[in-house]
Amino acid sequence: MSIIDVPIEDHESYRNELASIAIDGKRKWIYARQPKGKYTRSRAIVATILLAFLAISPFVKVHGHQFMLLNIMERQFVFFGLPFWPNDFYLVALVFITIVITLVVSTAIVGRIWCGWLCPQTIFLEFIFRRIEWWIDGTPVQQAQRHNGPWNADRIWRTGLKQSIFFLISFAIANIFLAYLISSDKLLLYITEGPAHHASVLIPLVAFTFVFYAVFARFREQACLIVCPYGRYMSSLVDDNTITVTYDTTRGEHRGKFTKADKDAWSAGQSRPEGKGDCVDCHQCVTVCPTGIDIRNGIQLECVACTACIDACDEVMVKVGRPKGLIRYTSATAVKQSIAKVFTTRIKAYVAVWVVLMSAVVVLFSMREMLDVLVLRQEGTTWVKTPEGVANFYRMQIINKSDDELPVEIVAVQPANAIITPIEKFDVVHGGHIAKGRFIITIPGADGTHGAMPITLSIRSKGKEVKSVTTSFIGGSL
Ligand code: SF4
Ligand code: SF4
Incomplete structure (x- = not known):
């Protein structure tokens, strides 16, 4: 009898239960056999490249920036050596949305290629932790016998060795994870100064270590089956035409x-x-x-x-x-x-959305300005009458996103007779830095009898305008 002959309610019964959970709700441990073949070899190559990238990239610097940094707490992001500032957040959000849509499109076309080939959970579990298990505990049959047998010397030393290695690898992964979150410089500094001085980092480090250890030593495939949201929405994306x-x-x-x-x-x-x-x-x-x-x-x-x-x-x-x-x-x-229908109407619609998003990312990246200038009237101040006219106080912030030092000069464009008097010296913005300063704008002839008026400033570097800013001036009468 084949699956074709079995009544649907019988041969579909596997859909009502998980292979790794018994009917009574207890865990059925999966003792997987080690696969061998061309796909396993290809995946091992991909896994090696990705693991090397994951481990090395927080410690590589490009123009002084960490190659990859995801400092969510301080909203500092660096992708492939390109820093993103808090005011670039819309770009970071757009890139993340595009990545999600890329996963949606790829899943609809080629199934869970992410899960099998690229996901860190699969790579760590199948190419590190399970390999160590096969090496120490032997074949699935030997593992099961030991697992269900008495706690004799053989089981104790093998389990002790295996779990110790698992814990050490989890600790290493937690360190790498932290290097992405707080930067490798800070991590190395904290290691050098000693963890006792940095309890605020030691606590998450220990917590991450236990989480990784629990996931890879015990929870394993349950993370994919129960926790991972991608695994959930994937089922709504795959259909009979998915490869x-x-x-x-x-x-x-x-x-x-x-x-x-x-x-x-x-x-x-x-x-x-x-x-x-x-x-x-x-x-x-x-x-x-x-x-x-x-x-x-x-x-x-x-x-x-x-x-x-x-x-x-x-x-x-x-x-x-x-x-x-x-x-x-x-x-x-x-x-x-006997005929594949890959580019269905649904896939074409997904690809169209993806193309629009990718185009938006490319256009916004190409339009991204290397200098961001913010000029605001200083809070709590109003206009002041001076012998020259009427004066207002301003704060200015310049973000230099480039790696080069930038000399800056502020020139009033409209009204052209406005006089700019710096309160603090403000003539150079270092590469990758934020410079803040204050200055006074005085407009001769203003008498304070009028309300707000727009005022245009030109931010110049080496004689060339790099940014034009319009702000308001209170008390003008021109
Ligand atoms: S490995 Fe191939 S031949 Fe063996 S049970 Fe699975 S599908 Fe059938
Ligand atoms: S997870 Fe899917 S692809 Fe991997 S062995 Fe099981 S059935 Fe095959």
Whole structure:
């Protein structure tokens, strides 16, 4: 009997339960087998590159800026060495929205490529923590035997070693995480001065360490299944046209154990007896699955598209002399109708939104000014009558987003006879700095009898205008 013959209410029953949670609500520990094959090798290369990037980028400097910085508390962001200031927040928000829409579009087209190939949770779990587990605890069968056996010397030293390494790696990840949040300079300074002097950093460091340890040592796939919001909304984005890790039911069913008769039939270039398909029901695709599911049931919420089942099944297909690809990257539509429909109306609409957002990001980045100037009348002051006319007090803030030192000069444009008198010396703004200063504007001939009037200032550097600012002047009469 194949999945096709089973009444829908029976073969869909897997949708009512998680493979990693028993009916009574207890955790069913997943002892995944180590996959081997071209997809695992490719993912290992991608994982190595991403891990190196993650670990190194907070310690790389570009023009004095940390290569990647996400200091949410102080609203300082640096992406690929390009600093963003608080007044660039709209750009940061737009970039994050564009990243989310990119994930939406990519999921609708190629499924959970993010989960399987790029997500830090998958990379850390599958390419670091689980590998250490296989190295220390052995095969899934040995792990299960030890896990369910007595606390003898063998189990104690292996568990002690494994958990100690897990904890140390979690501590290292927490440090890297902090380097992104508070900057690597501060982190190294705090390490040098000693954690006792910086309890405000030590506490989150310890908290992050325990969170990472709990996630990778215990919680594992449950983070993807229960906590991750992306895993939730992904199910509403994937449909029959999405190219994802898919079992070819047309070719595989009816499934059945591999027999001598099958071997003879396939060797003779004939079909398997009894109308059986290519699936030899060996469960190798299930034993490698990190979430414990059977991909032959179809697209499931628990599938993180890790490709382990593709490699496992390809290995089996080679052994039984059948073509690889019984499980492969394809869509349910392609399996049923032998034709892929990737660019559906829905995908075209998603791509159109994505193109608009990407264009907005590119345009706004190209228009981003390297100098931001804010001129405000000083709070709590009004106009003052002087022998020359009427004077107002101002505060000015200049953000120099470039890396170069910028000499600045303020010139009144309208009215042109306005006199600018600096209160504090204010002639240079260093690269990547905010300069603040105060000055007085006096307008000869003003008599204080009129209300507010606009006044235009030109901010110049090396004789060239870099910014024009309009503010208000109280008490003018021109
Ligand atoms: S079903 Fe296959 S691709 Fe999906 S999580 Fe399991 S092993 Fe990975
Ligand atoms: S590994 Fe391939 S042949 Fe074996 S049960 Fe899975 S789909 Fe069938």
